[in-house]
Amino acid sequence: MFNWKRFTKISSILWILLIFILFSETFTLLTKPTNENWQHSVRYVLGDVSVNTLIIVGFSTFFASLLGIFLAGMVTLFQFKGRKLFSFLFYLALAFPPYVLAYFWTYFISYTGTLQTFLRSLNIPYQATWFVVDPKFMAIFVYTLSLFPYIYISTKAIINRSLGNYIENARVLGYSYPRIFLKLILPLSLPARLSGGLLVALEVLSDYGVVSYLGIPSFSTAIVRSWLRFQDFDTALRLAALLMVLTLVLLAIFAFIGRRIQNLVPIKGKPLQPTALKPKHSIYLVSMLTLFLFLSFGIPLIQLFYWSIQSLASIRLNRFISSLSNSLGLSIGVSLIILLIAFVLANHGRIQKSFISFIAGKLTLLGYSIPGSVIGILSLIFFLNLRNIIPIKLNQSIILLIFALIIRYAGLAYQSIEQGFNKLGLRFNEAAQVLGKSYFNALIKVDLVLLKPALYSAFTMVFLDIIKELPLSLLLRPFNFNTLPPRFISMPMMRCWLNPPSLL
Amino acid sequence: MRKLSLLLLSLLIFTACTQAQPEATNELNIYSARNYDVDKDLLLRFESETGIKVNLFEGKGDELIERLKLEQADPIADIFMTVGAEALYPALQNELLADLDLNTAKDTLDANTYGDKWVALTKRARIIVYDKVNNPTPSVKNLEDLSDPQYLGTILSRSSTSSYNLALIANHIQNDGYETTRQLAQGLVKNFARTPTGNDRDQAKSVIAGLGQYAIMNTYYVAAMERSTDAEEVKVAQQLGLIYPEETHVNISWIAKIKDSPNPDNAQRLIEFLLSESAQKEYAERNGEYPALNSIPVSSLLLPWDAFNKAEVDYETLGQHNIETIQLFDEVGWE
Numbered sequence: 107m108f109n110w111k112r113f114t115k116i117s118s119i120l121w122i123l124l125i126f127i128l129f130s131e132t133f134t135l136l137t138k139p140t141n142e143n144w145q146h147s148v149r150y151v152l153g154d155v156s157v158n159t160l161i162i163v164g165f166s167t168f169f170a171s172l173l174g175i176f177l178a179g180m181v182t183l184f185q186f187k188g189r190k191l192f193s194f195l196f197y198l199a200l201a202f203p204p205y206v207l208a209y210f211w212t213y214f215i216s217y218t219g220t221l222q223t224f225l226r227s228l229n230i231p232y233q234a235t236w237f238v239v240d241p242k243f244m245a246i247f248v249y250t251l252s253l254f255p256y257i258y259i260s261t262k263a264i265i266n267r268s269l270g271n272y273i274e275n276a277r278v279l280g281y282s283y284p285r286i287f288l289k290l291i292l293p294l295s296l297p298a299r300l301s302g303g304l305l306v307a308l309e310v311l312s313d314y315g316v317v318s319y320l321g322i323p324s325f326s327t328a329i330v331r332s333w334l335r336f337q338d339f340d341t342a343l344r345l346a347a348l349l350m351v352l353t354l355v356l357l358a359i360f361a362f363i364g365r366r367i368q369n370l371v372p373i374k375g376k377p378l379q380p381t382a383l384k385p386k387h388s389i390y391l392v393s394m395l396t397l398f399l400f401l402s403f404g405i406p407l408i409q410l411f412y413w414s415i416q417s418l419a420s421i422r423l424n425r426f427i428s429s430l431s432n433s434l435g436l437s438i439g440v441s442l443i444i445l446l447i448a449f450v451l452a453n454h455g456r457i458q459k460s461f462i463s464f465i466a467g468k469l470t471l472l473g474y475s476i477p478g479s480v481i482g483i484l485s486l487i488f489f490l491n492l493r494n495i496i497p498i499k500l501n502q503s504i505i506l507l508i509f510a511l512i513i514r515y516a517g518l519a520y521q522s523i524e525q526g527f528n529k530l531g532l533r534f535n536e537a538a539q540v541l542g543k544s545y546f547n548a549l550i551k552v553d554l555v556l557l558k559p560a561l562y563s564a565f566t567m568v569f570l571d572i573i574k575e576l577p578l579s580l581l582l583r584p585f586n587f588n589t590l591p592p593r594f595i596s597m598p599m600m601r602c603w604l605n606p607p608s609l610l
Numbered sequence: 611m612r613k614l615s616l617l618l619l620s621l622l623i624f625t626a627c628t629q630a631q632p633e634a635t636n637e638l639n640i641y642s643a644r645n646y647d648v649d650k651d652l653l654l655r656f657e658s659e660t661g662i663k664v665n666l667f668e669g670k671g672d673e674l675i676e677r678l679k680l681e682q683a684d685p686i687a688d689i690f691m692t693v694g695a696e697a698l699y700p701a702l703q704n705e706l707l708a709d710l711d712l713n714t715a716k717d718t719l720d721a722n723t724y725g726d727k728w729v730a731l732t733k734r735a736r737i738i739v740y741d742k743v744n745n746p747t748p749s750v751k752n753l754e755d756l757s758d759p760q761y762l763g764t765i766l767s768r769s770s771t772s773s774y775n776l777a778l779i780a781n782h783i784q785n786d787g788y789e790t791t792r793q794l795a796q797g798l799v800k801n802f803a804r805t806p807t808g809n810d811r812d813q814a815k816s817v818i819a820g821l822g823q824y825a826i827m828n829t830y831y832v833a834a835m836e837r838s839t840d841a842e843e844v845k846v847a848q849q850l851g852l853i854y855p856e857e858t859h860v861n862i863s864w865i866a867k868i869k870d871s872p873n874p875d876n877a878q879r880l881i882e883f884l885l886s887e888s889a890q891k892e893y894a895e896r897n898g899e900y901p902a903l904n905s906i907p908v909s910s911l912l913l914p915w916d917a918f919n920k921a922e923v924d925y926e927t928l929g930q931h932n933i934e935t936i937q938l939f940d941e942v943g944w945e
Binding site: 327 | 672673675676769771804806812815818819820839843936937940945
């Protein structure tokens with residue numbers, strides 16, 4: 107007889123063992139003596155790399171939070187024309203890979219870019235130095251724009267679901283909206299900002315494309331540099347180990363704060379009714395949101411579309427279509443597998459809050475914070491070692507890429523589904539059990555239906571991230587299996603290829 | 611049941627998307643870090659002229675070397691081509707390359723642009739550019755001049771992570787030793803107008819924008835900008851003055867056959883094709899590079915091949931200095 111609870115427990119234990127074996131290579135290195143490259147890295151590189159990483163992660167998370175909360179507040183508090191459309195469009199920001207935005211905005215403000223060319227064409231005097239932007243500011247800017255949806259989504263959910271009572275009461279008592287924002291929404295949405303902020307921080311920590319393009323020394327670029335340029339695996343893995351320690355500290359901090367505030371808001375309150383705005387105010391708000399969307403995403407989209415038209419002749423359609431179908435097939439398939447794994451793991455945590463479920467959860471999130479290139483190296487070593495036991499050419503097959511993608515992105519799905527379970531609670535399942543259903547039956551027939559929003563959200567986030575994934579695709583993709591991100595980055599005249607992948 | 615169907619569907623998608631490993635048929639498998647349009651067109655022409663199906667796998671040079679190392683026991687690639695000589699030493703050290711017979715092609719090439727296992731396809735000089743209009747009489751002749759304190763805040767360069775800068779400084783270490791090169795690099799970094807950012811073209815644009823007076827860049831970018839479809843880039847290229855240093859560093863883009871690869875004869879045919887006059891002309895005309903065959907004329911913006919003095923360079927051992935070059939970059943703070 108299939109025992110679901112035992113199945114989830116065994117799965118969690120196997121998952122922990124797998125991640126542990128995968129990362130063990132890194133941690134056993136710490137017991138060995140260091141080499142000259144490492145000593146050089148500590149002396150000259152580690153300081154800058156750590157400071158840059160912390161600055162970029164910290165400020166990106168902060169600004170993404172501000173932007174996410176503000177936009178979530180606007181679309182939940184007020185009723186205005188186009189509210190649902192704006193609400194949907196803000197989700198779409200997730201589809202823009204941060205490195206595409208970095209390329210675009212760097213081009214846009216450059217001397218031959220659209221902005222300065224426009225000013226020169228109208229003979230408007232300006233100083234070129236006005237458009238010199240520190241690469242770190244550019245990185246924070248693009249991360250904020252592309253990652254704020256994580257906070258937007260969770261904050262919107264918590265406002266709609268849990269803060270209705272408070273906001274209604276405040277309205278009745280005559281609180282102004284700025285006051286409602288500062289005194290109610292800001293503090294009471296902390297749990298949502300925490301979970302969304304954690305995803306932003308982990309994604310920035312692990313990103314390689316933006317910092318590599320902008321030439322910012324960071325953990326991810328230092329790891330890849332040590333591995334490929336220094337040909338020094340040891341140093342690369344030591345840096346990866348340091349990054350993992352940093353991530354564990356971050357996870358611990360977020361978990362600590364999360365535990366302290368877990369009773370801050372009720373799980374479910376009265377749904378919030380948005381207030382209809384006066385026409386004048388409605389126009390202001392819609393104009394402001396339109397301007398924001400246009401400046402952040404409208405301009406890049408139009409430019410990318412223009413380049414697309416220009417370069418239609420040079421796009422090799424058959425190869426582009428093959429890259430596209432590979433990307434879509436891989437992303438959909440892997441996303442579904444990840445969803446299944448995350449569902450099983452989160453379920454174990456739901457049924458039995460134990461040391462095993464705690465470790466499984468944290469190790470799953472760990473994968474999300476590690477640069478794709480590191481997961482790639484570790485997966486390669488893992489499979490090469492496995493080949494000694496099972497003689498299959500696993501390191502040359504697509505299984506390797508899928509494996510690495512699962513390790514990398516399971517954390518993202520896990521986070522979303524775990525939150526979904528937390529908000530759902532056990533009461534519906536227990537009610538079904540009282541009526542004679544088994545836990546598993548109730549899970550499939552009752553909980554799963556109510557969990558749909560969390561599942562869709564998890565699937566979408568994982569799918570979009572996989573389709574944007576650069577380093578893993580570059581390194582591990584099987585021969586002749588081109589996906590879109592590598593095709594994108596391999597063209598020196600990037601504008602030719604910039605468009606099709608990101609228009610997807 | 612629905613979830614199970616979705617899972618089965620995903621497995622079917624994998625099977626459909628998974629490509630079979632290439633067998634030794636009439637094919638050619640290429641790992642290439644030369645990601646230019648001209649290369650893709652040349653490969654298409656090779657395909658149509660010979661009937662050999664070309665399978666192209668693109669990536670960055672160091673990543674491809676890593677893949678070649680991992681696949682060494684059972685190679686897939688027949689050909690490796692890349693844009694920098696600094697990758698040659700690791701490729702030779704790890705015994706990734708097969709013997710290459712150049713036959714009479716050798717007679718038309720410079721002696722240091724081929725070896726037993728590799729051959730250069732093109733050459734690129736790393737030069738200094740300036741604004742001809744606003745700085746008509748530059749007082750700089752080489753990199754050493756640029757490191758003088760009088761040029762504080764005037765130099766523009768891309769990041770040290772660029773393989774072109776890596777090869778440039780490695781060449782200096784090879785010829786002048788570590789300490790002399792360190793002082794040169796230190797002087798340059800002190801004179802940077804800003805923290806290195808962007809690629810070579812961005813440095814050229816920044817010179818014209820007035821953000822600096824001199825920039826370090828490759829010759830082929832100048833020629834490529836002049837042919838750009840972006841009118842603003844063309845204007846920038848036409849306003850650039852070129853200074854070939856007294857000992858100009860020249861890097862190569864090279865090609866080699868992979869040891870024990872499945873299709874060595876086809877690989878040989880490709881190399882002969884790419885060294886032919888018609889292919890070499892394409893590199894010069896469409897990509898602005900100095901072709902390996904010196905008889906092919908280059909862009910009128912550039913000095914002819916024999917009109918400037920080249921620094922001595924042993925391409926096979928240049929990569930030996932990679933690690934100390936990167937350490938030097940870190941020590942002098944060249945980001």
